[in-house]
Amino acid sequence: MSSSYDPLLDSNIQSSNTNKVLDLAKHAENKRALIVQAGLLVLVLTILHAIFTHPIITFFAPHPILNSLGLVFLAHALLLTQPPPISPVHKTLSGRIHGILNTTAVVLFLTAFSSIFYNKAIHASPHITTWHGLFGITTYTLLSLILLFGISIYWFPVKVFGSVAKAKSFYKYHRIAGYFTLTLASLTILLALDSDYNNNVLHISYTVVGIAVTAIWGGLVLGLTPSRLGFI
Ligand code: HEM
Numbered sequence: 001m002s003s004s005y006d007p008l009l010d011s012n013i014q015s016s017n018t019n020k021v022l023d024l025a026k027h028a029e030n031k032r033a034l035i036v037q038a039g040l041l042v043l044v045l046t047i048l049h050a051i052f053t054h055p056i057i058t059f060f061a062p063h064p065i066l067n068s069l070g071l072v073f074l075a076h077a078l079l080l081t082q083p084p085p086i087s088p089v090h091k092t093l094s095g096r097i098h099g100i101l102n103t104t105a106v107v108l109f110l111t112a113f114s115s116i117f118y119n120k121a122i123h124a125s126p127h128i129t130t131w132h133g134l135f136g137i138t139t140y141t142l143l144s145l146i147l148l149f150g151i152s153i154y155w156f157p158v159k160v161f162g163s164v165a166k167a168k169s170f171y172k173y174h175r176i177a178g179y180f181t182l183t184l185a186s187l188t189i190l191l192a193l194d195s196d197y198n199n200n201v202l203h204i205s206y207t208v209v210g211i212a213v214t215a216i217w218g219g220l221v222l223g224l225t226p227s228r229l230g231f232i
Contacts, residue, residue, distance in 0.1 A: 032219050032223055035218075035219040036075055036215065036216050038215060039213065043071070043189070044072065046212070047064045051064060051202070059119035062112060062115040063112050063116040066115070067108070067112040070112060071185060071189070073101045073102070073108065074143075076101055077097075077098045078182065078223070079220070081094050081098045082223040082224070095154055096154075099151065099155070103151075106147045109140055113136070113140050130191070132188060132192050132194070136192075139181060142177065142184065146177050146181060149177070152167070153171060172229055172230035182220060183217065183221075186216065
C-alpha cells in the first residue's frame with residue numbers, strides 16, 4: 001500500500017510533482033525570453049528614434065538599424081534552441097528554424113557592414129580605426145564562420161565530417177563560439193555609443209542601451225545548459 005509520505009511509491013503524486021517542477025521551469029524560461037525580447041525592443045526603438053530624429057545619412061543609417069535587427073534574429077535563433085528538445089520532431093524543426101534565423105541574421109549583419117564600409121569609402125575615410133570597428137569586424141567574421149560551420153554540421157554532415165556522429169561531436173564548439181560571438185556583438189554595440197558620431201550627433205543614451213544590452217546578453221547566457229557545452 002502506498003502512502004502520501006512516500007512519493008516514490010505513489011506514481012500519481014510523483015507525476016504531479018514532476019509536472020509542477022516542469023511548469024515552474026517553463027515559467028522561468030518564458031520570463032527569461034520576455035526579458036530578452038524587452039531588451040531587443042528597447043534597443044531597436046532607441047536606435048530607430050535616434051536615426052529618424054536626425055538628418056538621415058543614406059549610407060550610414062542602415063548600419064545601426066540592420067545591425068540591431070540582426071541581433072533580433074540572432075537572439076531568437078538562440079532562444080529557440082535553448083530548451084533541450086522534447087522529441088525528435090521538435091529537435092529537427094527547431095534546428096531548421098535556428099539555421100534559417102541565423103542565416104537571416106548574418107545577411108542583415110553583412111548588409112549593415114556593406115553600408116558603413118561604402119559610406120566610409122565615398123568619404124575617403126580610413127577603415128577599422130576604432131575599438132568598435134575592430135570588435136565589429138571580428139563579430140561579422142566569426143558569425144559568418146559559425147554559420148558556415150553550423151550549415152555543414154546540420155545539412156552536410158557526411159560530406160564535410162564523414163559521418164553524422166562525427167559532425168554531432170562538433171556541436172559543442174559551434175555553441176561555445178556562438179555565445180562568445182554574442183558577447184562580442186553586445187560589446188560592439190556598447191562601443192558604438194562612444195563613436196564621435198554618437199557623442200556629437202545622435203546622443204543615444206549609454207544607460208538605456210546599456211540596460212537593454214545587459215538584458216539581452218544576460219537573458220541569453222542564463223539560458224545556457226552548461227552540460228551542452230561539453231564542460232561537465
Ligand atoms: C553588432 C552590431 C554592430 C557591428 C558588428 C558593427 C560593426 C562596425 C564596423 C566593422 C565598423 C567599421 C567599418 C569600417 O571601418 O569600414 C563600424 C563603424 C561604425 N559603426 Fe558600427 N557596428 C554595430 C552596431 C552599431 C550601432 C548600433 C551603431 C550606432 C550608433 C554603430 C555606429 C557606427 C559608427 C558611427 C561607425 C563609424 C565609426 C567607427 O568606425 O567606429 N554601429 N561598425
